[in-house]
Amino acid sequence: MKKNIAVIPGDGIGPEIVKEAVKVLKAIEKKYQHAFTYTEVCAGGCAIDKYGKSLPEESLQACLDSDSVLLGAVGGPKWDNVDPSIRPEKALLGIRKEMGLYANLRPAKIFPQLAAASPLRTDIVENGIDFMVVRELTGGVYFGEKKTYEVNGELYATDNMCYYEHEIKRIAHTAFQTARKRNHKVISVDKANVLDTSRLWRKVMHEVAKEYPDVELQDMLVDNTAMQIVKNPAQFDVIVTENMFGDILSDEASMITGSIGLIPSASLGESKRGMYEPIHGSAPDIAGQNIANPIGTILAAGMMLKYAFDMDEENAVIEKAVADVLSDGYRTGDIMEEGKTKLFCDEMGDKIVEYI
Amino acid sequence: MKKNIAVIPGDGIGPEIVKEAVKVLKAIEKKYQHAFTYTEVCAGGCAIDKYGKSLPEESLQACLDSDSVLLGAVGGPKWDNVDPSIRPEKALLGIRKEMGLYANLRPAKIFPQLAAASPLRTDIVENGIDFMVVRELTGGVYFGEKKTYEVNGELYATDNMCYYEHEIKRIAHTAFQTARKRNHKVISVDKANVLDTSRLWRKVMHEVAKEYPDVELQDMLVDNTAMQIVKNPAQFDVIVTENMFGDILSDEASMITGSIGLIPSASLGESKRGMYEPIHGSAPDIAGQNIANPIGTILAAGMMLKYAFDMDEENAVIEKAVADVLSDGYRTGDIMEEGKTKLFCDEMGDKIVEYI
Ligand SMILES: CC(C)[C@H](C(=O)O)[C@@H](O)C(=O)O
Ligand SMILES: CC(C)[C@H](C(=O)O)[C@@H](O)C(=O)O
Numbered sequence: 001m002k003k004n005i006a007v008i009p010g011d012g013i014g015p016e017i018v019k020e021a022v023k024v025l026k027a028i029e030k031k032y033q034h035a036f037t038y039t040e041v042c043a044g045g046c047a048i049d050k051y052g053k054s055l056p057e058e059s060l061q062a063c064l065d066s067d068s069v070l071l072g073a074v075g076g077p078k079w080d081n082v083d084p085s086i087r088p089e090k091a092l093l094g095i096r097k098e099m100g101l102y103a104n105l106r107p108a109k110i111f112p113q114l115a116a117a118s119p120l121r122t123d124i125v126e127n128g129i130d131f132m133v134v135r136e137l138t139g140g141v142y143f144g145e146k147k148t149y150e151v152n153g154e155l156y157a158t159d160n161m162c163y164y165e166h167e168i169k170r171i172a173h174t175a176f177q178t179a180r181k182r183n184h185k186v187i188s189v190d191k192a193n194v195l196d197t198s199r200l201w202r203k204v205m206h207e208v209a210k211e212y213p214d215v216e217l218q219d220m221l222v223d224n225t226a227m228q229i230v231k232n233p234a235q236f237d238v239i240v241t242e243n244m245f246g247d248i249l250s251d252e253a254s255m256i257t258g259s260i261g262l263i264p265s266a267s268l269g270e271s272k273r274g275m276y277e278p279i280h281g282s283a284p285d286i287a288g289q290n291i292a293n294p295i296g297t298i299l300a301a302g303m304m305l306k307y308a309f310d311m312d313e314e315n316a317v318i319e320k321a322v323a324d325v326l327s328d329g330y331r332t333g334d335i336m337e338e339g340k341t342k343l344f345c346d347e348m349g350d351k352i353v354e355y356i
Numbered sequence: 357m358k359k360n361i362a363v364i365p366g367d368g369i370g371p372e373i374v375k376e377a378v379k380v381l382k383a384i385e386k387k388y389q390h391a392f393t394y395t396e397v398c399a400g401g402c403a404i405d406k407y408g409k410s411l412p413e414e415s416l417q418a419c420l421d422s423d424s425v426l427l428g429a430v431g432g433p434k435w436d437n438v439d440p441s442i443r444p445e446k447a448l449l450g451i452r453k454e455m456g457l458y459a460n461l462r463p464a465k466i467f468p469q470l471a472a473a474s475p476l477r478t479d480i481v482e483n484g485i486d487f488m489v490v491r492e493l494t495g496g497v498y499f500g501e502k503k504t505y506e507v508n509g510e511l512y513a514t515d516n517m518c519y520y521e522h523e524i525k526r527i528a529h530t531a532f533q534t535a536r537k538r539n540h541k542v543i544s545v546d547k548a549n550v551l552d553t554s555r556l557w558r559k560v561m562h563e564v565a566k567e568y569p570d571v572e573l574q575d576m577l578v579d580n581t582a583m584q585i586v587k588n589p590a591q592f593d594v595i596v597t598e599n600m601f602g603d604i605l606s607d608e609a610s611m612i613t614g615s616i617g618l619i620p621s622a623s624l625g626e627s628k629r630g631m632y633e634p635i636h637g638s639a640p641d642i643a644g645q646n647i648a649n650p651i652g653t654i655l656a657a658g659m660m661l662k663y664a665f666d667m668d669e670e671n672a673v674i675e676k677a678v679a680d681v682l683s684d685g686y687r688t689g690d691i692m693e694e695g696k697t698k699l700f701c702d703e704m705g706d707k708i709v710e711y712i
Contacts, residue, residue: 119476151520156518157553157556163512194497195515196503251582251583255586
């Protein structure tokens with residue numbers, strides 16, 4: 001199959017980890033006789049340096065023209081003080097919005113080989129951690145109107161948290177369909193005892209639920225969910241929630257697995273085309289040292305094959321290679337334990353290619 | 357000293373646990389020759405049943421007339437479908453707003469006797485968990501304008517997240533002053549890479565920080581904070597954040613201690629008068645069975661003595677009694693372990709009084 005992949009290395013460790021993911025994709029191409037082309041796209045902090053904005057027109061266009069986007073990471077302290085309108089993160093938000101990627105899927109799953117790295121008690125980990133956070137990605141307070149102005153001699157700032165019914169409806173469908181492929185249980189997270197957007201959210205979730213009688217729906221308040229993720233993560237199958245809550249809870253959910261360097265995420269819209277990235281950031285402190293963990297990006301590339309190109313087998317091969325490499329004791333620095341073999345970033349990429 | 361305490365039993369287990377806290381306060385009265393009067397105030401779900409609204413005028417007035425307010429818990433599924441304008445939670449929000457209680461102090465601290473109940477790994481717990489979450493309580497998306505209406509044939513809902521400079525300034529002072537009594541370190545949590553309110557928040561925090569050169573200030577993004585609380589809670593001394601983030605993070609922070617039934621919270625304003633309550637909810641499932649844990653409410657009463665009435669010694673006596681009761685192996689059902697003595701709610705109250 002021919003596919004055109006837009007590749008955004010981004011900032012910090014982004015270029016290093018993306019390089020390894022492309023290495024793995026090339027190995028898959030060879031093994032399965034696909035023909036992928038890779039269009040390198042400049043976005044994020046590096047685009048600010050070069051073009052004065054984080055998402056130049058041509059970059060966005062290249063993403064829109066692609067069959068799917070693979071991203072490393074964007075941002076870093078270097079751009080902390082640039083004007084908010086051109087921040088590195090704007091690239092991410094811009095791509096999400098312009099490509100219509102309203103659903104962010106983030107798996108929280110323990111790698112058995114790394115279970116000891118979980119910050120949770122062994123008995124809690126042993127009950128199982130394997131759920132999917134479905135985060136709404138193009139609505140809510142992220143995209144509502146923002147203003148800062150003076151009122152009676154002092155500054156006043158506002159961000160509008162807002163949702164249309166149809167925005168909630170479509171993410172509800174994503175959640176229920178995801179649950180159908182898993183354990184048929186959706187927990188919808190909101191703050192309906194305080195927010196109007198949450199009350200609308202809850203109403204729509206229950207309406208859509210009627211189309212999925214085989215899936216169980218339960219509501220949970222966001223504050224309680226933040227507790228339950230730590231206390232009893234085994235209770236979750238699919239969590240669906242709005243943008244801001246999803247940002248917070250999906251990061252919390254990743255952390256309890258103890259291996260955020262290994263977790264991929266997919267941002268999807270109506271079509272199969274999406275954006276795939278590791279969940280971790282650009283880690284500028286270790287950039288350029290060849291010690292980053294490329295596995296999150298490699299698994300993101302795998303997710304892309306599966307979700308965007310229907311290449312289930314190819315993704316399974318990547319997942320198995322990663323699992324075997326871990327089982328055989330290979331580690332990057334962030335997940336190093338006594339008695340294991342420490343690899344550099346590019347060595348980890350090579351090793352996974354070898355297992356493929 | 358004479359003090360007039362407004363007591364809101366509330367719903368669910370509220371009346372049971374408040375009864376034990378009042379028992380303890382009476383023991384303190386006797387021991388120190390104080391004269392407290394207790395004005396019972398009806399608010400929450402029970403007020404909806406009786407008066408058709410969760411915070412009747414007279415109830416609010418009784419709080420405003422008091423020297424301080426002690427609250428059990430409000431809410432429950434019974435009132436899940438009442439009109440949003442009269443929900444049980446409105447009582448809480450109303451009291452916070454009308455009494456000007458803009459600062460919520462929530463300690464996250466391990467009781468050494470209950471360390472095993474923490475969901476975190478022993479080595480993480482052993483590094484220490486002892487920090488204070490300072491949550492802004494009368495601003496942000498909780499109190500911004502809320503609307504739900506039809507646009508082009510579909511529903512649209514909005515909640516306005518908004519902050520005035522002076523609202524941020526005063527909570528900043530609370531945080532820095534709290535840090536001065538602790539380890540001189542404030543972590544200010546925001547989402548400044550996305551929100552205007554967060555950028556204003558960050559700006560004001562750094563301005564106010566100049567008045568506290570002895571306190572270290574660090575910014576942390578809210579998603580990262582949700583991870584760090586689980587990964588490395590020992591790094592925190594004081595966390596300060598806006599209302600919604602504070603709701604989520606303070607609950608997460610409580611949970612990692614493993615003993616949410618024991619944690620009190622104080623809501624404070626400009627004056628010493630505040631509202632004191634346990635952090636847990638009304639637990640309707642176990643209401644009326646005399647098995648709730650009254651310790652959170654009892655410690656909240658202690659906090660009230662200390663913060664509202666400057667009775668440091670009296671609070672210390674309560675804290676010591678609780679610690680000794682735990683050390684001597686007395687437990688309520690929620691924190692029961694093998695080899696300990698299980699007490700009913702009222703027996704726990706009696707036991708703590710005995711130790712006082
Ligand atoms: C960088 C930031 C804007 C982004 C977000 O909050 O969505 C990130 O935290 C994420 O979760 O992808
Ligand atoms: C009951 C609810 C409105 C309240 C809040 O969100 O503030 C509660 O969760 C709390 O934290 O005190």
